[in-house]
Amino acid sequence: MDRVMKDVTPRSEDFSQWYVDVVTKADLIDYAPVKGFTVLKPYGYRIWELIQGFMDNRFKATGHQNAYFPVLIPESLLQREADHVEGFAPEVAWVTHGGAEELAERLAVRPTSEAVIGAMYSRWVQSYRDLPVLINQWCSVVRWERATRPFLRAREFLWQEGHTAHRTSAEAVAETEQMLRVYRETIEQELAIPTVAGPKSPGERFAGAVDTLTLEGLMGDGRALQLGTSHFLGQNFAQAFDIGFLDEDGVRRHCWTTSWGTSYRLIGALIMLHGDDRGLRLPPLVAPVQVVVVPIGKGAEREQAVLAAHALKAELAPAVRVTVDDRPEYTPGWKYSDWEMRGVPLRLELGPRDLAAGTVMAVRRDTGEKQSVARTALAGPEGEVSRLLRAIQQNLYEQARAFRNGMSYAVDDLAVVEAHGTRGLFWSHWCGEAACEARVKQETGATIRCLPFAGEWGPDAAREAGPCLGCGQTAPTPAVFARAY
Amino acid sequence: MDRVMKDVTPRSEDFSQWYVDVVTKADLIDYAPVKGFTVLKPYGYRIWELIQGFMDNRFKATGHQNAYFPVLIPESLLQREADHVEGFAPEVAWVTHGGAEELAERLAVRPTSEAVIGAMYSRWVQSYRDLPVLINQWCSVVRWERATRPFLRAREFLWQEGHTAHRTSAEAVAETEQMLRVYRETIEQELAIPTVAGPKSPGERFAGAVDTLTLEGLMGDGRALQLGTSHFLGQNFAQAFDIGFLDEDGVRRHCWTTSWGTSYRLIGALIMLHGDDRGLRLPPLVAPVQVVVVPIGKGAEREQAVLAAHALKAELAPAVRVTVDDRPEYTPGWKYSDWEMRGVPLRLELGPRDLAAGTVMAVRRDTGEKQSVARTALAGPEGEVSRLLRAIQQNLYEQARAFRNGMSYAVDDLAVVEAHGTRGLFWSHWCGEAACEARVKQETGATIRCLPFAGEWGPDAAREAGPCLGCGQTAPTPAVFARAY
Numbered sequence: 026m027d028r029v030m031k032d033v034t035p036r037s038e039d040f041s042q043w044y045v046d047v048v049t050k051a052d053l054i055d056y057a058p059v060k061g062f063t064v065l066k067p068y069g070y071r072i073w074e075l076i077q078g079f080m081d082n083r084f085k086a087t088g089h090q091n092a093y094f095p096v097l098i099p100e101s102l103l104q105r106e107a108d109h110v111e112g113f114a115p116e117v118a119w120v121t122h123g124g125a126e127e128l129a130e131r132l133a134v135r136p137t138s139e140a141v142i143g144a145m146y147s148r149w150v151q152s153y154r155d156l157p158v159l160i161n162q163w164c165s166v167v168r169w170e171r172a173t174r175p176f177l178r179a180r181e182f183l184w185q186e187g188h189t190a191h192r193t194s195a196e197a198v199a200e201t202e203q204m205l206r207v208y209r210e211t212i213e214q215e216l217a218i219p220t221v222a223g224p225k226s227p228g229e230r231f232a233g234a235v236d237t238l239t240l241e242g243l244m245g246d247g248r249a250l251q252l253g254t255s256h257f258l259g260q261n262f263a264q265a266f267d268i269g270f271l272d273e274d275g276v277r278r279h280c281w282t283t284s285w286g287t288s289y290r291l292i293g294a295l296i297m298l299h300g301d302d303r304g305l306r307l308p309p310l311v312a313p314v315q316v317v318v319v320p321i322g323k324g325a326e327r328e329q330a331v332l333a334a335h336a337l338k339a340e341l342a343p344a345v346r347v348t349v350d351d352r353p354e355y356t357p358g359w360k361y362s363d364w365e366m367r368g369v370p371l372r373l374e375l376g377p378r379d380l381a382a383g384t385v386m387a388v389r390r391d392t393g394e395k396q397s398v399a400r401t402a403l404a405g406p407e408g409e410v411s412r413l414l415r416a417i418q419q420n421l422y423e424q425a426r427a428f429r430n431g432m433s434y435a436v437d438d439l440a441v442v443e444a445h446g447t448r449g450l451f452w453s454h455w456c457g458e459a460a461c462e463a464r465v466k467q468e469t470g471a472t473i474r475c476l477p478f479a480g481e482w483g484p485d486a487a488r489e490a491g492p493c494l495g496c497g498q499t500a501p502t503p504a505v506f507a508r509a510y
Numbered sequence: 511m512d513r514v515m516k517d518v519t520p521r522s523e524d525f526s527q528w529y530v531d532v533v534t535k536a537d538l539i540d541y542a543p544v545k546g547f548t549v550l551k552p553y554g555y556r557i558w559e560l561i562q563g564f565m566d567n568r569f570k571a572t573g574h575q576n577a578y579f580p581v582l583i584p585e586s587l588l589q590r591e592a593d594h595v596e597g598f599a600p601e602v603a604w605v606t607h608g609g610a611e612e613l614a615e616r617l618a619v620r621p622t623s624e625a626v627i628g629a630m631y632s633r634w635v636q637s638y639r640d641l642p643v644l645i646n647q648w649c650s651v652v653r654w655e656r657a658t659r660p661f662l663r664a665r666e667f668l669w670q671e672g673h674t675a676h677r678t679s680a681e682a683v684a685e686t687e688q689m690l691r692v693y694r695e696t697i698e699q700e701l702a703i704p705t706v707a708g709p710k711s712p713g714e715r716f717a718g719a720v721d722t723l724t725l726e727g728l729m730g731d732g733r734a735l736q737l738g739t740s741h742f743l744g745q746n747f748a749q750a751f752d753i754g755f756l757d758e759d760g761v762r763r764h765c766w767t768t769s770w771g772t773s774y775r776l777i778g779a780l781i782m783l784h785g786d787d788r789g790l791r792l793p794p795l796v797a798p799v800q801v802v803v804v805p806i807g808k809g810a811e812r813e814q815a816v817l818a819a820h821a822l823k824a825e826l827a828p829a830v831r832v833t834v835d836d837r838p839e840y841t842p843g844w845k846y847s848d849w850e851m852r853g854v855p856l857r858l859e860l861g862p863r864d865l866a867a868g869t870v871m872a873v874r875r876d877t878g879e880k881q882s883v884a885r886t887a888l889a890g891p892e893g894e895v896s897r898l899l900r901a902i903q904q905n906l907y908e909q910a911r912a913f914r915n916g917m918s919y920a921v922d923d924l925a926v927v928e929a930h931g932t933r934g935l936f937w938s939h940w941c942g943e944a945a946c947e948a949r950v951k952q953e954t955g956a957t958i959r960c961l962p963f964a965g966e967w968g969p970d971a972a973r974e975a976g977p978c979l980g981c982g983q984t985a986p987t988p989a990v991f992a993r994a995y
Contacts (some may be wrong), residue, residue, distance in 0.1 A: 057580045058587055059617060067645060074576065090552035092560065096619065096650055097582070097603065102543055110985060115609050118582065120619060123654040123665075132544060134619065144543050145793045154839060160552060164650075165581055169608035179606075181580055232863050273835040406689055422569035422767060501994065 033304050033366070040246040047296055048175045050303045051367050061180035065289070069365065072345035073183060073289050077163065078187065079215045079310075080287070081089065083207045089159045089187065095465035096164075097132040102140045104367045106233055106265035115170040118180075134167040139284060142188045144268030150190055150280060153272050157200070158190040158471050175294030177250075177510055184288035190268055190280040194259070198236075201257040204285040205238045216234065216291060217243045217308040217422035218298055219429050221450065221483075221505055223475035228459055232285075235259035241474040243429045244297035245469060247448025249474050249507035252294060255285035298428075299421055305368025306390050308421050309414040316347040316410060317364045320426020321357050321376035330375050336372065338387070340404045344411065365390060370417045373403075391417045391424070417467035435486035439494065442469045447508045450474070452487030453494040455504035472505040520787050525731040532781055534661045536852050546658045546665035550774070553852065556798035558668060558774050562648065564700045564795075565670065565772070568692045568981035574644045574672065578751040579626050581649075582617040583876070586927060587625045591718055591750040601653040604663075619652040620834040624769060627673045628751030635675055635765060638757050642685070643675040662735075662995055667774035675753055675765040679744070682766035683721075689770040690723045693738035701776060701873070702793040702826045702907040703783055704914050705737060706935065706990055708960035708970075714771075714946055720744035726959040726990065727864045728914045729782035732933025734959050734992035735777055740770035769995065783913075784906055790853025791875050794899040801895060802849045804840050806861035815860050822858070822870070825889045830898065838883030855902045856895065858888075874903045920971035924942040927954045932993045935959070937972030946980020956991040975983050 053069030234256040320330035431451035493500040538554030719741040805815035859871040917934035978985040
């Protein structure tokens with residue numbers, strides 16, 4: 026183990042420290058001059074751009090458009106919706122001065138755009154013909170958190186927030202469900218993260234929502250992470266912000282609205298689920314560099330290998346994100362560790378023997394497996410590089426699913442949860458009483474992550490009615506409990 | 511003239527009011543609840559996304575990467591560079607409270623990221639091997655302006671800021687020049703806006719820059735607009751933020767840095783240059799909707815036309831951004847005005863007679879020209895739609911160039927500038943004295959927009975040495991004067 030690895034705590038030893046080490050060593054994030062704020066470095070930002078690309082295409086394909094709303098929001102507007110205020114006010118950064126002048130009213134640095142968007146929709150929507158309004162925004166938000174953790178909990182984070190207004194309740198519900206599906210496709214297909222989906226319990230809902238649908242993932246330490254949520258807001262926000270329309274029958278009605286969001290915590294999930302002692306393992310579809318070519322040798326042989334590496338890159342480049350690491354100052358071993366830390370899915374080694382034999386040594390990041398491949402078999406849509414990248418994408422998902430399934434337990438009894446150290450997904454039941462939810466949390470640290478949809482994967486015993494994990498009385502509702510981030 | 515047009519002031523009557531009318535009537539922007547702030551609506555945001563796409567591809571092709579730096583910047587950091595402070599401090603929005611707690615130090619809502627990026631580069635750059643650093647950021651910035659104007663001067667605006675650090679002065683100068691070229695390609699090729707390029711006079715430079723290169727465009731009212739700037743910062747910022755590196759010879763040196771920016775004022779330029787009394791005229795390459803198909807008719811004929819319109823859309827859609835306007839509640843005439851206001855380059859009208867004849871009526875937004883085209887000749891890369899869109903893109907540029915050239919005057923005498931009402935580009939000379947620059951400004955309102963590069967288009971008389979516009983003494987430096995936004 027060399028320089029790259031020596032400052033990284035092993036994952037098995039201290040998951041939390043390992044995570045922070047990888048975040049910085051893989052060059053994703055650095056700490057900013059203001060406490061609790063981070064800088065998303067180019068390598069990390071590129072992952073976000075790739076995730077954005079997949080999501081944004083799906084948003085547009087389902088009829089949504091992007092827009093941009095102001096970063097500063099008047100306090101009075103934020104207070105328009107009572108539940109909403111309670112949810113956010115303690116965490117707001119306040120602007121009190123513009124230039125030298127003290128402002129008559131404090132302005133919040135956007136903790137979410139719900140309020141300002143509500144005010145605009147109230148102006149934009151007049152007739153049923155103006156509906157639906159289907160808008161998304163990519164931006165950052167600020168929340169004055171006490172304890173912070175890169176990607177997961179930060180005073181500023183990157184996210185997207187969708188806000189839609191509809192004529193009927195049914196349409197808004199369908200939108201809420203559709204956006205959860207859109208998130209799930211991106212998270213499972215491109216990020217290779219298996220999820221459990223379903224509504225939240227009332228206690229875990231978004232402030233002001235009638236229903237919150239969530240996607241939950243199981244991280245490498247057995248804790249759950251909320252990956253995306255989609256909220257059916259009923260007419261709550263429409264009433265608070267007076268978003269109404271003249272219907273076809275001449276009656277003025279309030280809209281039914283939704284909101285839905287994901288953030289760059291998805292990058293945190295990639296790390297915590299796919300990462301290992303050697304660092305990141307990125308699914309090829311969201312890897313800034315999918316293939317690194319490392320030329321090997323000394324003197325004239327090295328020069329030949331460097332030339333061959335660049336020729337190979339040129340051949341692969343139209344279809345694959347590929348780079349050549351020909352830095353003279355580092356050894357091949359150092360480079361291997363460096364690119365492994367960054368999670369590059371596939372490494373191609375090109376040395377004098379490979380050149381002579383017309384081969385390349387291909388090394389998979391997900392399995393460590395090495396294979397010698399004919400140089401002529403590498404490129405093209407059916408070539409070995411594309412085939413291996415597809416296999417790695419698939420394998421990371423399969424590994425994650427096997428891990429999630431292996432740590433999914435059907436339980437009736439709090440003692441079993443505790444026996445597992447509250448690590449894993451505990452499939453049980455819930456009677457609907459907040460007291461039972463609270464009791465489970467107090468005794469095990471687990472909360473209800475979701476009330477899984479019918480048809481979600483889960484242990485067989487968790488499909489039907491069974492005893493509530495809190496009180497033991499027969500409850501019809503399956504519930505997934507876990508300790509969460 | 512109907513409902514769409516009736517609230518729009520004619521361009522010839524009051525350019526300034528026309529501009530504001532078009533911005534809102536074309537559905538680009540709305541005013542936000544906070545004074546001086548605007549909302550970029552979906553149609554306007556889509557234009558920005560298209561511009562971003564073209565720029566971002568060129569940034570990446572020239573080796574740059576995107577990153578994200580915090581929205582809040584400590585006051586002490588902002589004050590590190592004296593000239594910089596002077597340039598920005600009066601316009602800063604200050605955060606003084608986080609949640610309920612008063613902050614020990616005020617935080618600025620990002621007026622530019624120069625300072626925080628300087629602090630990070632100081633950590634990231636240690637060795638000559640870490641250079642160059644080539645980073646761009648897409649974000650919004652806040653400046654507490656007194657008078658605001660949509661897209662041109664707002665308390666918050668969308669922009670990109672590039673910040674690079676180099677080993678040598680020559681490299682940094684080359685970068686400064688390269689990025690001006692990148693801007694120019696986008697602005698001329700995709701936005702169809704002709705530009706004049708060259709350095710600023712010292713008095714018009716960016717605070718802290720050694721040299722500022724600029725692109726200037728002439729708007730429809732004869733005033734100039736600065737479209738993009740690229741700054742060579744010498745070692746000024748590197749010294750202020752201690753961005754240094756151990757060079758190959760073991761000596762520690764300061765970096766040479768650059769910064770460069772454009773903003774969504776480019777959308778303002780599109781309006782002010784290409785717009786007419788009927789609204790926007792968008793160059794096809796940056797038009798959210800390139801083609802609108804309007805089915806015409808009543809009853810069964812209308813139904814047929816709607817079906818045919820959707821079939822046509824399906825055929826064109828892979829290559830063209832096309833929409834069908836089949837809203838039953840509006841007349842064809844109303845729709846024509848509406849899409850003209852939004853600047854859609856090409857309209858295809860599809861009525862019973864067209865259907866019977868197997869034709870479509872194609873109407874160009876740039877010229878108003880109508881032509882009947884065989885239905886079968888429309889689609890495909892060599893089809894009539896693609897050909898017309900290319901012709902419109904080209905024609906808008908040619909029109910703009912003819913306009914710019916026609917309003918370019920070679921002058922030796924302030925009286926001539928005044929005789930033109932200081933409308934146009936005044937090609938003259940400058941002796942280098944700030945007093946002469948000030949005199950021209952005071953008497954005519956014109957400032958030096960740039961000292962044009964050799965080889966820039968201009969009236970012949972402006973190519974060689976000539977009398978300074980301020981003092982009349984022979985000056986070697988050609989200079990372009992104009993009243994500017």
